[in-house]
Amino acid sequence: MQRHLVSSLIQSFAVLAAVLILVFFMVRITGDPAALMMAKEASPEQIEAFRHEMGFDRPLIAQFFDYVSKVVTGDFGDSLHYRVPALPLILERLPATLELATVALLMAVIVAVPLGLMGGSSPGSRWDFVARAVGLLGQATPSYWLALMLIIVFAVHLGWFPTFGRSGPRSVVLPAFALSISTMGSLVRLTRSAVLEVRQEDYVRTAYSKGLSPQKVYLRHVLQNVAIPLVSVIGIQFGYMLGGSIYIETIFAWPGMGRIVAESVSNRDFPLVQSIAFFTSVVIIVLNFLTDLAYGWFDPRIRYGQ
Numbered sequence: 001m002q003r004h005l006v007s008s009l010i011q012s013f014a015v016l017a018a019v020l021i022l023v024f025f026m027v028r029i030t031g032d033p034a035a036l037m038m039a040k041e042a043s044p045e046q047i048e049a050f051r052h053e054m055g056f057d058r059p060l061i062a063q064f065f066d067y068v069s070k071v072v073t074g075d076f077g078d079s080l081h082y083r084v085p086a087l088p089l090i091l092e093r094l095p096a097t098l099e100l101a102t103v104a105l106l107m108a109v110i111v112a113v114p115l116g117l118m119g120g121s122s123p124g125s126r127w128d129f130v131a132r133a134v135g136l137l138g139q140a141t142p143s144y145w146l147a148l149m150l151i152i153v154f155a156v157h158l159g160w161f162p163t164f165g166r167s168g169p170r171s172v173v174l175p176a177f178a179l180s181i182s183t184m185g186s187l188v189r190l191t192r193s194a195v196l197e198v199r200q201e202d203y204v205r206t207a208y209s210k211g212l213s214p215q216k217v218y219l220r221h222v223l224q225n226v227a228i229p230l231v232s233v234i235g236i237q238f239g240y241m242l243g244g245s246i247y248i249e250t251i252f253a254w255p256g257m258g259r260i261v262a263e264s265v266s267n268r269d270f271p272l273v274q275s276i277a278f279f280t281s282v283v284i285i286v287l288n289f290l291t292d293l294a295y296g297w298f299d300p301r302i303r304y305g306q
């Protein structure tokens with residue numbers, strides 16, 4: 001176990017280093033931010049002076065090592081658009097994104113897992129048909145299209161929910177549901193497939209042959225083994241929700257990190273883009289690390305490094 005933890009930490013640092021390198025050089029392919037930040041009537045001399053002030057006229061390698069040296073000390077630079085330090089701006093928007101992703105994940109789990117369990121336990125039944133339909137529609141429905149339909153039906157015509165913003169518990173319902181639809185479809189299909197597979201295992205047939213009731217077999221053997229792949233997918237999907245809510249937050253004007261990602265990319269705000277990418281990578285790596293630890297909690301038979 002200790003060897004696995006050390007290996008995971010080394011891999012995590014390698015991933016973070018790769019993220020720093022890739023994002024730093026890729027964002028600069030989009031063009032010169034000085035030409036965008038300066039007014040249209042600015043003279044070439046003014047643009048060049050701004051470029052020199054921000055350090056954009058230095059070699060890319062020098063800019064990169066200067067950026068890394070600051071990141072190590074916790075300085076992620078200042079946003080070119082908002083004119084404030086990038087890290088506090090991200091931390092200010094983080095609670096809204098965490099709220100949206102958490103509610104969306106809860107919606108997906110509450111709907112998908114019971115449906116998948118019932119569908120896998122009784123193949124060919126009505127519940128199985130509903131589970132397969134939800135799985136297919138969930139993965140086939142574009143989240144941005146669903147978001148627009150939800151606004152038209154439930155916000156504009158029915159007036160049950162706000163159309164945009166973060167102004168209370170009701171305001172999170174529509175964006176969270178739109179964000180959860182893809183995860184919901186994935187979890188339904190995974191849960192149903194896992195139940196069908198586990199029900200065919202020898203240890204389940206042996207449990208029945210020993211005279212255990214279907215309820216005990218289901219609780220002791222089926223659910224425990226189905227939980228292992230579910231934990232993995234749920235952890236990964238939560239990371240995707242944190243980093244992939246750009247369209248949903250933009251459509252619903254949700255004041256989270258996804259919205260400032262879209263704004264920072266369009267404004268060529270290099271420091272902010274780099275900071276968001278690095279911070280999101282840290283969160284996803286931590287989630288994956290916690291998911292690995294959860295394996296052993298759900299199934300003590302798992303021993304890493306053996």
